[in-house]
Amino acid sequence: MADDTAVVWFRRDLRIHDNAALLAACDADELLAVYAFDPREYGERAFGGRDSFRFEKTGPYRARFRREAVADLRERLRDRGSDLVVRHERPEVAVPAVAEAVDADAVHYQSLPVPEEVDVETALRGRLRDLGVTPSRRWTHTLYHPNDLPVEYTEISDTYTRFRETVENRATVREPLPDPDVPDAPTEEVDAGSIPDAGALGVDEAEDDDRAALAFVGGETAALDRLDRYVFEEDRLREYKQTRNGLSGQGFSSKLSAWLTEGCLSPRTVRREVERYERERVANDSTYWLLFELIWRDFFGFQFAKHGTDFFRRGGIRGRDDIHWRDDDEQFGRWAAGETGVPFVDAAMRELNATGYQSNRARQNAASFLANDLRIDWRRGAAYFETQLVDYDPASNYGNWAYIAGVGNDSRDRSFDVVGQAKRYDADGEYVARWIPELAALPAGAVHEPWTLSDAERAQYGVRLGVDYPEPMVDPTDR
Structure with a gap:
C-alpha cells in the first residue's frame, strides 16, 4: 500500500537514475526530497580512538563538488515539478523535522556501510519511530546488491581475488532501475532552504589550476x-587497461570516481554502458x-560492512602490533606539502593540494612513501587524503591505505620502490x-634523481x- 506522503532523504545517492530509495518514495501520493549538509562533515575534528589526532574532515574541492551535486539534483527535481529541501544541520534532526512538518508516513533513504554513516542512520531511525514515521532503507551504492551475494556479507572473503571470483561466478548484477515519475510536493509550506557556501561550511574556496587532469x-x-564522453565520444574504453596508469591528462582513465562516490552516477549504469559498448564496438x-x-570498490564497501571500526585502528583489521608507527609532525608536514625531496x-x-585529485598510481606511491619509508602512522595519511580528495570514498580510501600499510586485506609487503x-x-x-x-630544466634521466647530479x-x-x-628525507638507494 502506497504512502499518502513520503520524504526521501538523499545521502551519497545524489541522482534521479537507478535510485531505489527515490523510486520507492515516488509510490506515494505526495513526495518531498531533503538533503542535509551535516556540520560534522566539515571543519577540524579528532580522528578518535587510541592515538588520535586532529584533521580537517572535508577540504575545498570535495565541498565544492558536493555543493554542485546538490544544486544539480535540485534543478533536476525542479524540472520534474518537484524540489529539494536543503538544510545545514545534522540529518537525524533535519530530516525528522521535515517529515513532521508535512505529516509524512515514511522516510525513504540510502543505507551505507561506514560506521559514521551507520550511526547517523541509527539515530535517524530512532527519531522517526518516536514520531510514528516509518523508516525505509535501500542499498544503492554498490554494483552487487548484498542480497545477491552468494554468502552473507559477514562471511565474504577478506581476499579480493577470492571475492571477485565468487561474485563473478555465483552472483548477478541487477539491471538499473527506471527513472521515476516524481509526485507533487505536499501542500504544507516548507522552506526550501539554500545551499551553504564554502564560508558557511567552514572550508576554504576551491581554486582552479590549469594543470589539473580534469x-x-x-x-x-x-x-x-x-561517462558518455569517455566511453563513446572519445572511444577510450578499448584502451583503458593500457592507459589506466597514466599520470597527466583527462583521458588516460575514466575518472568516474568522484561521481560514483557522491552517488551522482550509479555503478550499475556504468556496467550497462560498458556492456553496450562491448556489443556495439569491441569487448x-x-x-x-x-x-x-x-x-574492487564493492569489495571495500562490503569489507567495511563486515569489519566496521577495525579498519580505522593502527593495526587494521589484522590487529598488527609488530609495526612501530611513528608520529612526527615535521616529517608528516613535509610529505603533505610535497617537500620530501623525492x-x-x-x-x-602538490597535484593533490592544488586540484583535489591524483591518479591511482600517484596515490599508491605517495601512500607507500609515508607508510613504508617514513613509517608515520598510515591513518594520518589516509585522513589527509580524506580532507583533500575530490573523490574521497571512505571504504576505498581507508581500505587502500591499510592495504598499502600492510594492516589490511593483503599480507604481502606492499612497499613501493618509488624511484x-x-x-x-x-x-x-x-x-x-x-x-x-624548479626541476623542469633537468633532463629526463635526472629529474627523478636530482641527488645523482654532480655539483657542476x-x-x-x-x-x-x-x-x-x-x-x-630518506636515502633513496636504501631499498
Missing part, C-alpha cells in the same frame, strides 16, 4: 556527460578491466616537471639541493 563538476548531469581486456575496478612523491602531493616506479610510469619526467617547476651539473641546470629543492 575539471570535476559535481552532479548527475556532469556524471552522465563524463576486450580493457572493457572488462573497468568492471574489475568497480568490483620528486615523484612531491609531484603527487623505480617513477622511472617506469613517468619515463620522460613530464609529470614531475609539471608539478615541480646542478649548477648547469640551476638546481641547488637544500635551497631550490629539498634534500631527500
Whole structure:
C-alpha cells in the first residue's frame, strides 16, 4: 500500500537514475526530497580512538563538488515539478523535522556501510519511530546488491581475488532501475532552504589550476556527460587497461570516481554502458578491466560492512602490533606539502593540494612513501587524503591505505620502490616537471634523481639541493 506522503532523504545517492530509495518514495501520493549538509562533515575534528589526532574532515574541492551535486539534483527535481529541501544541520534532526512538518508516513533513504554513516542512520531511525514515521532503507551504492551475494556479507572473503571470483561466478548484477515519475510536493509550506557556501561550511574556496587532469563538476548531469564522453565520444574504453596508469591528462582513465562516490552516477549504469559498448564496438581486456575496478570498490564497501571500526585502528583489521608507527609532525608536514625531496612523491602531493585529485598510481606511491619509508602512522595519511580528495570514498580510501600499510586485506609487503616506479610510469619526467617547476630544466634521466647530479651539473641546470629543492628525507638507494 502506497504512502499518502513520503520524504526521501538523499545521502551519497545524489541522482534521479537507478535510485531505489527515490523510486520507492515516488509510490506515494505526495513526495518531498531533503538533503542535509551535516556540520560534522566539515571543519577540524579528532580522528578518535587510541592515538588520535586532529584533521580537517572535508577540504575545498570535495565541498565544492558536493555543493554542485546538490544544486544539480535540485534543478533536476525542479524540472520534474518537484524540489529539494536543503538544510545545514545534522540529518537525524533535519530530516525528522521535515517529515513532521508535512505529516509524512515514511522516510525513504540510502543505507551505507561506514560506521559514521551507520550511526547517523541509527539515530535517524530512532527519531522517526518516536514520531510514528516509518523508516525505509535501500542499498544503492554498490554494483552487487548484498542480497545477491552468494554468502552473507559477514562471511565474504577478506581476499579480493577470492571475492571477485565468487561474485563473478555465483552472483548477478541487477539491471538499473527506471527513472521515476516524481509526485507533487505536499501542500504544507516548507522552506526550501539554500545551499551553504564554502564560508558557511567552514572550508576554504576551491581554486582552479590549469594543470589539473580534469575539471570535476559535481552532479548527475556532469556524471552522465563524463561517462558518455569517455566511453563513446572519445572511444577510450578499448584502451583503458593500457592507459589506466597514466599520470597527466583527462583521458588516460575514466575518472568516474568522484561521481560514483557522491552517488551522482550509479555503478550499475556504468556496467550497462560498458556492456553496450562491448556489443556495439569491441569487448576486450580493457572493457572488462573497468568492471574489475568497480568490483574492487564493492569489495571495500562490503569489507567495511563486515569489519566496521577495525579498519580505522593502527593495526587494521589484522590487529598488527609488530609495526612501530611513528608520529612526527615535521616529517608528516613535509610529505603533505610535497617537500620530501623525492620528486615523484612531491609531484603527487602538490597535484593533490592544488586540484583535489591524483591518479591511482600517484596515490599508491605517495601512500607507500609515508607508510613504508617514513613509517608515520598510515591513518594520518589516509585522513589527509580524506580532507583533500575530490573523490574521497571512505571504504576505498581507508581500505587502500591499510592495504598499502600492510594492516589490511593483503599480507604481502606492499612497499613501493618509488624511484623505480617513477622511472617506469613517468619515463620522460613530464609529470614531475609539471608539478615541480624548479626541476623542469633537468633532463629526463635526472629529474627523478636530482641527488645523482654532480655539483657542476646542478649548477648547469640551476638546481641547488637544500635551497631550490629539498634534500631527500630518506636515502633513496636504501631499498
